[in-house]
Amino acid sequence: MTFPLGGVVFKLASTLSDGDIEPFYVYTSVQTVDITRNVKFLERGIAASEIHYIHRALRAVSALRKRLQPDVLGEVIATYSASTNQQVVSDCLKSILESVGQHTGASAASAKVCEPEVAMYFGLLAQLLLLDGNEYERGAQLSNVLVAMVSSTQRRTLDPVASRVFFYYSRFFEVVDRLSDARSSLMNALQTATLTSMKETKAMLLTLLLRNYMHYKLYDQAERLAAKTSFPADAPNNLLARYLYYMGRIEAIQLNYSQAQLHLLEATRKAPLNATTAGFQQTVHKVCVIVDLLMGNIPERSLFRIPILRKPLQPYFELTQAVRVGDLSQFQEVVHRYQDKFLQDQVLVLVQRLRHNVIKAGIRSISVAYSRISLRDICLKLHLDSEEDAEYIVAKAIRDGVIDATIDHEKGFVKSAEIHNVYATSDPQHAFDKRITFCLNLYNESVKSMRYPGGDHRKELAYADEAIKREREFAQELENEDFDDDVDGDAMDEDL
Template identity: 55%
Template sequence: MTNPKSEDSSVVPMDIVPTDKQDDGASKPDPVAAFLLDVKINVGFLEKAVVAFEHRYITRVLRNLNTLRKSWTVDLLAQVTTQHVADDYYKALYLSNLGAASQSMELDSSSQQKPVSEVEAYFGLLIVTYLHDLNQLDKGLKLSSILVESIRASNRRTLDQIAARIYFYYARFHELKNCSAEARPHLLAAQRTATLRRDEDTQAMLLNLLLRDYLQHNLYDQADKLVSKTTFPESAGNNQVARYMYYLGRIKAVQLDYTSSHRHLLQAIRKAPQTATAAGFQQTANKLAIIVQLLMGEIPERSVFRQPMLRKSLLPYLHITQAVRVGDLSQFQETVATFGDVFRADQNLTLISRLRHNVIKTGIRMISISYSRISLRDICLKLQLDSEEDAEYIVAKAIRDGVIDASLDHEKGYMKSKENADIYSTAEPQNAFHQRISFCLNLHNESVKAMRFPDGVDRKELASANALREEEQKLAKEIIDGADLDDDDDMGDF
């Protein structure tokens, strides 16, 4: 009897099966053969996704992109392009960008607007990514622009995920060449088109790209208007949701809405990958979250600064937190002067400058706890303020805001602290309890929205529920009919 596995030679072509063997008999992986096999499998998945209209195949293909980036070369990309790209125009275009175009192939400038299919778009994404890795900005910008124009001429839902990646590199090349303002009108037009076509993958990507561009140029008003006029798709991936929440958190922080900003930043940190590949995003989001938490009057947990992935990058923010916690204005100013370049590079220096008032309020709170009566001059010396008038103004504002419970004597020039009242007789415990309940309810609602069920399960459950309901109604009717017959028999006997 023959082995059925040996007869099926169509699964893996013999010309790309790794044949190298080690001394112990174990197979030695061949990176070239593995690359060719992965590309061939990905092309098969793309064709299957088009026929079956299944987006999960395209998702699987895009997840394999990082694996291909580790082993590809110009020769390998040119080889797979020649083998799998059927359209002569795109084949010549890709080979010319790789520097491997033959003399017989010439680009037809009149066909640049022709629609692109899934396979051609996938290989275009591979070559654009390759040019980005080599920092060939001119070639990458030109090729990505051609692909974007071709994608606009197409209206295929199986192209959505690949189109979103191409738009990312299109914006990235403009950003690296310091001409992102030129791409902004095209991104806005593409976002409107994606909204009309219900292209949620491209829509989520373009929203994040536009918000990133606005925030880099400090156009917070335009970013806020874009957020208010658009709706982020609910079916977007966690990576895009995490970026969107981070941008919302930064916008709200600049607009002094620290509570909403902190909530958005926590969601961004939770939804972002917790692996080393997303270390940069985790560090950036945690830096902003720490500043916002300090502006809210809260002190971050010590465990945040002890995480191995965040420990080194959060060291300047740890010194800022320590200065705010003890209310030491001199330590705060010294930390800002020492790490000013770091804060400026993180685009957080403006928010950190707002913490000076929090440091002063913390110092006043510590003074009110330590002294039952203290002169304004002593407060001015302890907080290193310019004059007693500034100290009087700051103390009066702290009393008005409820930071301290004290009274101010303007004529004699002193502050008198009142006795500490029982906090449980105030509304503070109720407010804290309400905040925790709201957080738990929001977490429950987000968890319910994130739940996914297999297709058709709800229909089966509905059919079984309807059948069970009909059976119960039939049984109840039989019971009623039987009861009526029993009543008739009783009446006859009577």
């Protein structure tokens, strides 16, 4: 016995194995109805030129992906055809049917006309089927057909579907290790999307091109692309967060740590901190921790206590401890132990740059603890190779302002300057003046924002009152004219 419930079918069985009799429920999905419902949303969005209907159909793709079958998709596609002037759409439908292993077609009398957005939606579902079925070569071939269709069809309602098609297009080529072959197509599509104002597709293509360049370590080209293009301001948050992450990685490699830190922090704020975005948050925070250490900052310990970040950031927590205490031997031991992990996360180059920060932190702690210390003792404490290296490193730290000391080259020791009482200087006065100025400016801006508008709005109100009065007078005149007409008509009837 079967009965429908909420778009699915539940089958009631009365027998179990081993002869036990007990009722249970078997879940069977009705995918044809789901796909057809989403297609109706697409058609409604196309007819009304409303993007939110198309987004509503695309939001159901993730749930539909888990229970999608090739024969069901082929059955739905078979009820559609393309009109004679849409040969590209017709060829696309044939390619989709061939990719999912279906060769059926609808009769010319019963076939419905298929819009390009609907055909692209079917192609997106076929891409998911091939990706989940590990049929990457067939997926790459189908993606080429879909990309060609996007380039030949320039419609605003195609923007949301096209952006997702391009994502899986790049994904297929990345899995088969031919990501460089997709670069020219992505560049051409970016130019077309910019000219046709397809903002979501443009945002997706920018992130895909940055990932493409980073995959082959072409950081200079990625930086030039970001400098010559502008990311759409109203792009979805997921694309913006991904774009900011890639920009942070590029800026970090290019030694621009301050901009990298801003981009990475904004990327973490754009993506919510939950189980759904756990992978992205872990990836971003790994780079963000290293960038903070390269800038001379120490990340907060509370960051490493967040449940979804605690285990993935354990190597970075030990790395932070080594940098904080300035222990070079501990730092080298941590890097050696987690070298494969850092290499897998593609941050080993940035981690190796931290060696100078560890040495600076060690020199700073030594300068605070000792008023006078020999270069040989510094070499032993920091585990340096020779006293010449220690002398060079201390001299550079003095020049960079890390410590306030002098080097006696003849006797071979470092003498730290006396620590002055900071409250005897004018530094506290400047600090308080800066804070007071900030508070006063904030207060003034708040007062300005709470002020009532001027008297200009009263003119508009007076004009509105006059307009309402004129409308009432006009309506009253119309009523009087109708009354006069009725009176004349009655008089004529009496005369007759």
